[in-house]
Amino acid sequence: MIKARFIYNPRSGYNIKSPGVIERTRRFIAENTARFDAALVSTTHPHHATELARDAVAAGCELVVAVGGDGTLNEVASGLVHSRVTLGLIPCGSGNGLGRHLGIPGPGERAFHTLLHGTPRLIDTGLVNETHRFFNVMGLGFDAEISRRFHSLTLRGLPTYLRLIVGTWLRYRRPSVAITEPASARIDTRAFILAVANSDQYGNNGYIAPGATLDDGLLDLTLIRRAHILNVLPLALRLVTQKLHPSRNIHRARAAHFIIDRAAPGLIHTDGEPRESPARVDIRVVPKSLRILAPSGQGNS
Numbered sequence: 423m424i425k426a427r428f429i430y431n432p433r434s435g436y437n438i439k440s441p442g443v444i445e446r447t448r449r450f451i452a453e454n455t456a457r458f459d460a461a462l463v464s465t466t467h468p469h470h471a472t473e474l475a476r477d478a479v480a481a482g483c484e485l486v487v488a489v490g491g492d493g494t495l496n497e498v499a500s501g502l503v504h505s506r507v508t509l510g511l512i513p514c515g516s517g518n519g520l521g522r523h524l525g526i527p528g529p530g531e532r533a534f535h536t537l538l539h540g541t542p543r544l545i546d547t548g549l550v551n552e553t554h555r556f557f558n559v560m561g562l563g564f565d566a567e568i569s570r571r572f573h574s575l576t577l578r579g580l581p582t583y584l585r586l587i588v589g590t591w592l593r594y595r596r597p598s599v600a601i602t603e604p605a606s607a608r609i610d611t612r613a614f615i616l617a618v619a620n621s622d623q624y625g626n627n628g629y630i631a632p633g634a635t636l637d638d639g640l641l642d643l644t645l646i647r648r649a650h651i652l653n654v655l656p657l658a659l660r661l662v663t664q665k666l667h668p669s670r671n672i673h674r675a676r677a678a679h680f681i682i683d684r685a686a687p688g689l690i691h692t693d694g695e696p697r698e699s700p701a702r703v704d705i706r707v708v709p710k711s712l713r714i715l716a717p718s719g720q721g722n723s
């Protein structure tokens with residue numbers, strides 16, 4: 423019998439639209455009482471999921487399932503890193519980047535099947551300024567600005583993201599950054615997007631770091647210097663076709679540690695959640711620090 427807790431965020435993209443997932447989760451728990459001694463709890467406010475995950479660890483749970491988007495996953499996983507407790511996923515956010523990378527794109531039957539038949543894997547996690555953890559992608563630049571604007575809206579989902587992207591893009595002023603990475607000289611540039619990824623995608627199959635893997639002890643940096651009227655459509659196409667290869671406009675690097683300096687403190691995002699950060703953004707990998715349940719024999723590594 424596995425002691426489990428399901429942490430449900432009623433404010434995640436999919437859950438706002440439909441009560442289907444919570445009903446399916448309740449049914450799953452009822453149908454599997456021989457296998458799981460499980461309770462379902464709902465968050466009542468932002469960051470509550472981390473408290474609930476820590477409570478579950480203290481109560482001796484072996485499995486904690488995040489029922490929400492990447493923000494919920496971030497909060498739940500933050501309460502589980504370095505523990506022996508396994509994270510399960512029922513992805514119901516707007517993007518579901520980590521779930522898609524693992525082969526669990528949404529809250530369908532595959533997610534529930536994985537809870538019964540998946541394989542626990544130890545994956546890397548990311549840490550920003552020794553304060554904010556990320557499990558999927560962090561960034562500064564345009565994506566952080568989109569996450570800030572998205573966060574203040576009640577509407578969620580891909581169409582909302584796309585409207586925001588188009589509305590923000592033309593007026594966006596690129597920050598100046600200095601990137602220090604161990605294997606190369608310092609890069610001074612303006613950055614439209616500067617993302618550091620654990621998985622290969624933001625979500626919605628937007629592959630910001632094609633080839634990135636979750637357990638190589640490394641993070642993948644992608645710098646897109648500019649996105650103007652002439653190159654924005656080809657860039658978008660390369661993002662969805664996993665072809666963001668290095669070029670004059672795109673720099674990519676793989677390392678365990680990056681330092682990014684800006685002129686002033688400013689915005690970053692971790693797994694799509696906007697945060698304020700000092701001018702220096704210190705990003706490092708924490709190797710094999712989270713146990714996560716993934717589909718057996720499928721999905722990305």
Ligand SMILES: Nc1ncnc2c1ncn2[C@@H]1O[C@H](COP(=O)(O)OP(=O)(O)OP(=O)(O)O)[C@@H](O)[C@H]1O
Nearest residue numbers: 434435465466467468491492493494515516517518
């Ligand atoms: N009960 C709650 N009331 C209000 N906000 C909440 C509550 N529980 C969690 N939150 C906040 O909801 C936000 C969005 O959650 P989440 O990221 O899971 O959904 P999403 O944004 O739709 O998904 P994705 O990150 O995949 O795009 C997070 O910032 C989280 O802190």
